[in-house]
Amino acid sequence: AQSVSQHNHHVILSEAASLELGCNYSYGGTVNLFWYVQYPGQHLQLLLKYFSGDPLVKGIKGFEAEFIKSKFSFNLRKPSVQWSDTAEYFCAVIPLGSGNTGKLIFGQGTTLQVKP
Amino acid sequence: EPEVTQTPSHQVTQMGQEVILRCVPISNHLYFYWYRQILGQKVEFLVSFYNNEISEKSEIFDDQFSVERPDGSNFTLKIRSTKLEDSAMYFCASSVKGPQHFGDGTRLSIL
Numbered sequence: 001a002q003s004v005s006q007h008n009h010h011v012i013l014s015e016a017a018s019l020e021l022g023c024n025y026s027y028g029g030t031v032n033l034f035w036y037v038q039y040p041g042q043h044l045q046l047l048l049k050y051f052s053g054d055p056l057v058k059g060i061k062g063f064e065a066e067f068i069k070s071k072f073s074f075n076l077r078k079p080s081v082q083w084s085d086t087a088e089y090f091c092a093v094i095p096l097g098s099g100n101t102g103k104l105i106f107g108q109g110t111t112l113q114v115k116p
Numbered sequence: 117e118p119e120v121t122q123t124p125s126h127q128v129t130q131m132g133q134e135v136i137l138r139c140v141p142i143s144n145h146l147y148f149y150w151y152r153q154i155l156g157q158k159v160e161f162l163v164s165f166y167n168n169e170i171s172e173k174s175e176i177f178d179d180q181f182s183v184e185r186p187d188g189s190n191f192t193l194k195i196r197s198t199k200l201e202d203s204a205m206y207f208c209a210s211s212v213k214g215p216q217h218f219g220d221g222t223r224l225s226i227l
Contacts, residue, residue, distance in 0.1 A: 032214065034215065036218075042220070043120075043207070043218050043220040043221060044159075044207065045218075046215050046217075049214070049215050051214065090159060100172075101147075101164040101166070101171040101172040102147055102149075102211065102213070102216075103149065103161040103164050103172055104151070104159075104161065104209075104216060105161065106151075106159040106160070106161075108158040109158060109159075
């Protein structure tokens with residue numbers, strides 16, 4: 001079955017530390033990849049996406065992610081986190097191909113807590 | 117920036133009662149989705165809707181669930197006879213094609 005796995009459930013960092021959140025998916029075909037963020041009390045917001053082309057994609061607020069096809073991975077990175085990055089981060093995949101309707105398959109989420 | 121809006125933000129209902137969750141997708145979007153997130157668990161796909169019909173549904177979306185786009189703007193999720201395990205955050209999403217835009221969600225609490 002298609003699934004998305006996020007390696008870290010809860011990450012605690014100090015401000016200015018570097019961040020990397022792991023994400024792996026299981027699907028042999030072509031995918032669209034996403035990272036969404038959910039700030040406390042707010043809705044899911046798109047951080048960045050990968051459809052095709054350069055596997056290193058840049059998103060909002062200084063985030064970037066790298067698609068490594070051979071590893072089925074799409075890890076999220078930020079060189080220097082801020083207290084305002086405290087949120088829940090979700091990796092998500094849309095499997096492409098016949099029969100797929102654009103549904104997002106989510107990972108379980110990673111809670112990031114940034115200490116000032 | 118246009119947004120997906122959901123009402124109500126919080127719904128408390130007795131077990132066995134019917135509940136309707138409402139969503140207004142972004143106006144030029146064509147694809148519509150419902151997801152839910154049980155507390156502490158991942159966001160799960162429920163159903164996708166395109167061209168006035170369900171295009172895919174998950175095994176969670178059983179006969180107790182239905183969706184409707186009654187007037188070309190609203191997109192509703194109905195649970196016919198709620199169960200305790202239906203307590204969750206329900207998210208509506210819409211897209212033209214590609215990234216989905218999410219509403220703030222409706223927190224459904226079943227007593």
